[in-house]
Amino acid sequence: MYRIFLLLLLPGFFSACDPFNAILEEDDVVYYHSDADSKDESEVGDTLKVMTWNVKFGGARIDFFFDCHGDRVLMESSEVVDNLKRLSAFLKATRPDILFVQEVDVNSKRSAFVDQVEWLLENSHFSYAAYASQWRVSHIPSDGLGRMDSGNAIFSVTPLFKGRRVGLPLIGEQNFLVRYFYLRRNLLDVSTVIGKDTLHLLNTHLSAYSNDGTKEKQIDVVYSYLDSLDRLNLPFVIGGDFNALPPGTKNLKGFPDSACDDGEFEADDYSLEQTWMRSFYDQFQAAVSLEKYQVNNSVFFTHTTDKNGFWNRKLDYLFTNSAVLHDSTTTHQTEFFSGMETMPLSDHCALETVVVLRKNP
Structure with missing residues (x-):
């Protein structure tokens, strides 16, 4: 049946450039604004609380x-909203000034077509958000997924502008048909003004299931982009799920990225990826310093594939070319908020730090 479908589908690809609206452009950035009276619009100083969190499209541990x-x-809409309520409770308790979110859905069948960016904006202290798709297809003809629109979002208490969606390399080992319907990873860059200075806010989510060097290419693109900002003396903060390990990670053997063993959703063994992240630590300020991480890996882990186990790897990062207050960095592994443990909220936990912005001369 699948082969018959492909035979029927192929003529459409030769007669239309983008029949399922899957191609994404640099200006495909959507802005959100909430006018709710409860928002805190007070002026933000040069010390920011920033957080990154992969929220698994409100899917929790289903x-x-x-x-x-x-x-x-x-998922049913009731399941999605219930999970979003728990995410919102966590955000209301921690109240970051800037939030980088990965795997957030805005118009997807799998999450009952709930616009999760809008929902979180209306049920948090944030006033502004910007969103860029990394997986937008009008219909995915496999696994019952149907319509998909999922990507990266940046939430802020200050206005966002000048957004840019930077496309990252696609997985080269996929055939052209799979690649067309698959994720198109991005680096989302938006600006905000803190005091009188413009700050670049960047969010990314790199490939998990690639064995052909694609992830290394994506990491190189992200690093080069940050390096270009730094050379121009432009302050930035980046958060994201890099799907890569820090240098000095121990016990790589028996370290699968997925519980799957059929080859379809399996990643590489991470043996090389530690070297790929070295340049970020060498040039920029990390929320969790490499020295601290290498002393005790486990207290900084942010992800797990074992739904019944504890966090077992660090994939999530915050970097900046400003100053980081390391003593104010928290990896939210076990905290309780409103009577709920953080671990059931997603297969990633939130990483939070405080950044002191440097002033442009």
Whole structure:
């Protein structure tokens, strides 16, 4: 049946450039603004609390098929909203000034077409958000996924502007048909004004399932972009799920990225990826310094593929070319908010730090 579908589909690809609206452009950035009276519009100083969090499209720890823990594909709207309420409770308790979110859905069948960026904006202390798709397809003809629009978002208490979606290299080992329907990773760059200075806010989520060097190419693009900002003396903060390990990670053997063993949702063994992140630590300020991480890896882990186990790797990062107050950095592994543990909220935990912005001369 699948082969018949492909035979029927192929003529459409030769007669239309983008039949399923999957191609994404640099200006594909959507802005959100909330006018709710409860928002805190007070002036932000030069010390910012920033956070990054992969929220797994509001899916929490449901047994999805691609996790190989179950066979779920779609959620009911009640499930999505219930999970978003718990995410919102965490954000209201921690109140970051800037939030980088990965894997957030805005118009996807799997999450009952709930616009999660809008929902979180209206149910948090933030007033502004910007969103860039990394997986937008009008219909995915496999696994019952249907319509998909999922990507990266940046939330802020200050206005956002001048957004740019920087496309990252696609997985080269996929055939052209799979690649067309698959994720198109991005680096989202938006600006905000803190005091009188413009600050670049950047968010990214790199490939998990690639074995052909694509992730290294994506990391190189992100690093080069940050380096160009730094050379222009432009302050920035970046958060994201890099799907890569820091240098000095121990116990790589038996370290799968997925519970799957069928080859479809398996990543590489991370043996090389530690070297790929070295340049970020060498040039920029990390929320968790490499020295601290190498002393005790586990207290800084942010992700797990074991739904019944504890965090077992660090994939999430915050970097800046300003100053980081390391004593104010928190990896939210076990905190309780409103009677709820953080671990059931997503397969990633939030990473938070305080950044002191340097002034342009």
